[in-house]
Amino acid sequence: MxxxxxxxxxxxxxxxxxxxxxxxxxxxxxxxxxxxxxxxxxxxxxxxxxxxxxxYRPPTWPSGERSQQIHFDLAVDEPDDLDDAEARAIELGAVREEQQPAPERFRVLRDPAGHPFCLRG
Missing domain, CATH: 3.10.180.10 (2,3-Dihydroxybiphenyl 1,2-Dioxygenase, domain 1)
Structure with missing residues (x-):
């Protein structure tokens, strides 16, 4: 328990x-x-x-100047919907991170306050 x-x-x-x-x-x-x-x-x-x-100062990932502080991994319901999920997140106010370590599997974005998060297919 x-x-x-x-x-x-x-x-x-x-x-x-x-x-x-x-x-x-x-x-x-x-x-x-x-x-x-x-x-x-x-x-x-x-x-x-x-x-x-x-x-407030947002994280500077991937630079270590200011750590990520927190990082969410969000699962997309259908792996084939990763492009659509990314587009919708950006429409809502997210920003696509320039560095994308594995864009075929996940996308790195930032929320409006600069916290990085991933959308995973």
Whole structure:
């Protein structure tokens, strides 16, 4: 029996509302909490929080100057839909990372606050 389960993951950012809207759309979730300094997206049993940090500086992956801080791997329902999933993520506000280690298997993008994440086919 586990000691605990993950209830929430929180991401630092400059604009919690913007980041929450992005992740709610990406994960088919809903913004369940919204204040000027904190928003939470309910996505299934998990809450993904966005916390305002003054002077926030995004990760610099692949450079080690500022670490990734966190990295999500998101599974695309159908492996053949990887191109469509990438296009939709960009439409929602993601940015495609220039460095793509294995684009036939996964795509590296950044959320609106600069956190890297992968879409996997």
């Amino acid at each position: 586990p000691v605990a389960h993950i209830a929430a993951i929180n991401l630092e950012c400059p604009d919690p509302a913007d980041l929450a809207r992005f992740w709610a759309a990406m994960l088919d979730g809903e913004v369940a909490v919204q204040t000027p300094d904190f928003c939470a997206v309910k996505a299934g049993p998990l809450h993904l929080g966005a916390v305002r940090v003054d002077g």
